[in-house]
Amino acid sequence: MNPHSSEASADINSLAEFLADSELSDLSSVSPVDCIIVCASQVLYGAEKIFETLQSRPHTTKYLVLCGGIGHSTNLLYDSVRSHPRYSTLSDTLHGLPEARVLEHILDAFFDRARITAEGCQILVEDRSTNCGQNAMFSRQILEQAGVVAPTTCIINQDPTMMLRTKASFEKAYQALSSPVSFLSYPGFVPAVQVRQGELIYTSPAATTGLWTPERFLELLLGEVPRLRDDKDGYGPHGRNFISHVDILRSVEMAWSRLSVMFKDHKLR
Known part of the structure; x- marks a missing residue:
């Protein structure tokens, strides 16, 4: 060929x-879930759509987890911010931060965090993980520290090329629970x-x-x-x-x- x-x-x-394993293409009418986990990557579109959704529908989730430390592809995220038509003004401030903190700064600067949290959505930050397996394990730890030991439903966002593996990592991390967690893939596109x-x-x-x-x-x-x-x-x-x-x-x-x-x-x- x-x-x-x-x-x-x-x-x-x-x-x-x-x-991409796209199980959700539009969050505007999705039923409320226990948590949404955004695994940071160079492709910001999915995170943006989640932030926009929570601005207009804060009740969509009880917990938003921003996930990602500093790994081999973190520089690609910095590059995406630097070249972004809106977020580039943050570039110098964000360089060197863990990926989850980059997302948090974008959320704070360009979206209405106060509106999101005013109706009860808690924002948690997991900034140590460097791979899909750690994304899952450390996100679970952060949620458990917040009192979420056995979520029922959870939306996962990740780079579309790694979405399926990421969901499988979360399924692995929660496999010992007596009641399985329903993980839904949202790659953004x-x-x-x-x-x-x-x-x-x-x-x-x-x-x-x-x-x-x-x-x-x-x-x-x-x-x-x-x-x-x-x-x-x-x-x-x-x-x-x-x-x-x-x-x-x-x-x-x-x-x-x-x-x-x-x-x-x-x-x-």
Whole structure:
């Protein structure tokens, strides 16, 4: 298959849709949940939509957890803030802070925190985690310290390319509870692309700022599937046991195989 073809676009979009695991596309009418957890990433769109929703509907959740320490991709979040049409004014102030604190500063500067908390929504900050597993474990600790030992429903937001694995990490962290927690994925949007003359073009209408470079987007997509596999090399119960079991569609595995071969010797611009 030619890496510049429409088939390449279809396979990329197939992987992106699977990994985004979008169970909620709109929060404006979602039923209230016990907690919403925002796992910070370079893509700010999902967090923005959650903040906007809580401004207009503070009763949507009892607890908002902003999650993320300083890790290998934190500089990408700083870059997103620096290039953002609204948030760039905060860039110098935020550089060097944990990811969750970056989100908190954005919330305080550009959204109505007082309105959100006035109706009972508590905002918690988890600023030590450096990976998906720690996102889940440390968020659970923060919630338990606030008195939330066994939530019933929880919305998770993460970079769309890591959404499915993140939800599986939370399922793993809470698996010992007698009553299972219902985790709902909210990636904010599902990335979609076209490949034109070797150039990857985003066609997702929602997010337009802070998106991945083409090389990083493909790296993230192709790197996720091996992690999600429940085999000796994956993160599932039969491997490293970092996440709950994930069923990977055969069509997704086939798309991953084609793209892995296709982009081994070709680069997108």
